[in-house]
């Protein structure tokens with residue numbers, strides 16, 4: 031018994047050290063990303079402005095009117111390639127290419143960007159190790175209090191980002207933002223929210239905890255990435271709108287905004303992420319209701335945590351509706367997505383700390 | 395659809411008419427790709443009759459925009475219920491809030507802020523939303539059935555205007571290409587349709603009807619869930635009972651300490667069962683920063699089902715209720731009950747009972763009242779009532795520690811402090827009384843020899859003498875109690891079924907793509923066949939161009955490019971060549 035306790039203690043220490051190590055590595059990744067952005071600023075491509083001003087509104091039409099690329103025959107060779115698919119924007123969207131990314135196409139910027147991603151991956155492995163060691167030290171899923179919740183949350187967010195990168199999605203633009211906020215999250219977790227590893231209060235002992243809380247964390251982390259996409263969309267969209275109106279954004283704004291994907295791409299990115307996790311969020315709430323039914327004898331009792339989960343759910347449903355309603359697409363829908371995510375965050379920090387309910391965890 | 399046919403067969407000569415016809419053809423190509431209601435709800439009522447207004451109102455209510463606004467209002471309207479305590483959740487907290495914000499109580503009550511989720515305004519929002527939902531689902535289902543029996547629309551004239559497009563020239567004949575294409579699409583479970591007889595040269599195909607079905611299932615499931623909740627509200631029952639160790643409970647209305655039921659509940663619906671609490675185990679964290687946090691609660695009961703069932707041993711834990719015929723018995727709380735005996739001046743025991751105390755904190759510092767209502771006569775032989783205000787701590791800090799608060803929830807060093815009153819307990823006044831509190835308005839406190847109020851702190855076995863030989867109060871020992879809640883929640887099975895259907899429908903709705911593919915093959919003037927393929931999706935997806943590419947690749951294998959390619963026409967845009975990575979494009983504009 032005593033031996034086991036000692037082993038658990040050392041595992042808990044190991045977990046803490048791994049989390050600190052991951053923070054150190056994320057910090058290095060942060061600086062590497064900064065270097066990427068700085069070197070990238072040397073590139074002087076102003077593709078957006080060119081696309082929007084030179085060919086202007088006619089670009090979509092021109093592209094459409096031109097017969098599409100036919101067979102790409104290799105000069106004289108008899109071997110013929112497969113037919114190429116040409117895509118075309120819908121009417122009403124700006125026809126703007128995606129930016130080249132933080133590195134701006136510069137070799138040095140790209141090198142630092144790659145270093146940053148590698149460091150992020152290393153930080154992720156360390157943090158994931160920290161989460162696992164924590165789980166082993168308490169001999170249960172590591173989601174019994176807000177500290178454990180926070181370290182898992184940021185680890186899943188980074189994991190999602192790395193997974194999207196591995197799937198060759200265009201998400202490297204997210205790097206600096208993500209690493210910065212993950213550092214913030216871990217900083218708060220290790221200082222303000224830290225709780226020694228311990229067992230659970232009886233109400234938290236259920237396999238529904240495993241299901242409900244793990245999916246809640248995954249949803250939150252992925253919604254977070256969706257929200258980051260929505261924020262970037264709003265910035266980039268006003269930048270493009272300004273260019274269309276003939277305005278001249280500042281040098282710094284131009285340098286940064288140029289390198290992001292187009293507003294249309296960011297908007298779509300945010301939508302796909304949010305839409306993809308919405309069913310999982312629905313499931314999370316239902317799993318929570320089943321657990322509440324087992325633990326407290328009622329499936330739904332309008333406890334503050336339940337209220338805010340419901341508000342978040344309805345807000346995301348609202349966002350999905352907005353995407354399908356003329357006059358609400360675009361910026362208004364993005365604001366709704368951010369409102370929905372704000373509800374999620376409030377449910378996590380605000381409700382746990384400020385509103386008391388049945389969902390109070392052991393030691394916050 | 396007839397306009398489409400015309401547009402594609404007789405090419406108009408007037409350019410303006412051509413453009414208009416083209417626009418119609420494009421709209422037709424995307425038509426019925428969804429069952430969403432029309433977005434431009436009529437601007438105002440047509441005519442002035444009541445019927446016109448009603449029709450206008452209905453059109454507004456069932457439009458997407460109003461559904462969106464109602465949804466948003468629902469999310470905002472739920473918020474106050476998390477900030478102001480709710481009657482439905484915790485009456486004590488409501489009372490505390492009212493005390494703290496006395497000046498707001500009037501306004502809050504008018505606004506039904508203590509009953510947000512049954513308030514008029516909250517109900518109005520969700521009822522409107524659900525009426526809108528029904529009004530939306532019915533026509534959508536109708537339209538969907540129409541689409542299921544319909545055929546994919548004929549290929550628009552300008553396929554290169556579709557969001558994804560490809561073309562090549564081949565030596566195969568148009569009919570060969572088209573029949574191969576149709577077979578290819580059919581094998582991939584597209585619904586296909588040859589365009590207006592052979593020779594006209596096109597195939598239309600559509601897939602992903604399940605998306606719409608999923609969406610409809612999801613919205614219907616929401617209604618099912620609402621009905622299940624309403625059903626549950628009307629028929630549910632929930633009762634609480636405190637049971638002392640060694641004592642029993644049988645499930646009849648009179649046995650409950652408190653009981654709540656929906657409007658249509660019938661007490662005959664209570665399933666007959668009974669149980670005795672044999673033992674209660676609780677363990678707590680002994681060390682560390684979370685000392686005193688509960689770890690495990692377990693109630694051991696002897697349970698018999700039915701009026702004369704055979705008794706069997708069962709355990710009830712916090713997350714593991716006992717299930718009986720649709721009712722569930724939950725373990726809710728626990729505490730201590732000091733056993734007290736009272737003797738009068740003659741030495742006769744007039745009272746002996748275990749008195750449950752109400753826990754006040756995590757370490758089970760508990761308070762309560764001992765009420766001797768009858769049987770006691772004072773020295774003069776006069777019948778009077780006795781009352782004792784009690785404070786019990788399972789782990790006393792020790793004399794001189796300056797606190798009467800418990801240090802730990804287990805019985806490490808139990809102590810009971812009493813002060814004593816005599817007079818009328820007021821229990822006969824007919825008003826319900828709190829069993830844990832003494833109403834001292836008609837009582838007088840015993841004084842000790844110094845004239846100070848009589849009070850004593852005791853350990854088990856000790857007793858307190860009432861002044862003037864009026865009797866003795868003895869702290870005999872300690873019992874445990876546990877509280878149980880027996881709930882009957884009909885409709886939860888239906889709600890669960892609705893929830894599962896909602897998730898399945900949602901997944902279908904969000905992950906399945908509804909899309910159309912057209913193939914056209916026409917013999918050009920030089921005798922070589924020109925193949926064109928185009929795709930149109932209902933939603934934004936990168937997969938549509940990929941799918942079109944795969945289909946084109948497969949068809950291309952059967953109908954390979956004709957060797958001498960003509961000089962490529964000047965490309966207006968060189969981008970597509972250099973940037974094929976992100977082909978997904980917005981196509982929502984094509985709809986409606």
Ligand code: HEM
Pocket residue numbers: 344346347350351354428429430431455456457458461465523524526527528530531609613616903904
């Ligand atoms: C009870 C409230 C409602 C909730 C929670 C809700 C939820 C949702 C969700 C999550 C979606 C996304 C699925 C998708 O994009 O395919 C959706 C789609 C849709 N909803 Fe609702 N809905 C509600 C009420 C309504 C009402 C009242 C209407 C009719 C006016 C409606 C019409 C639609 C339509 C047409 C779509 C498909 C949108 C599209 O095609 O992209 N919904 N709904």
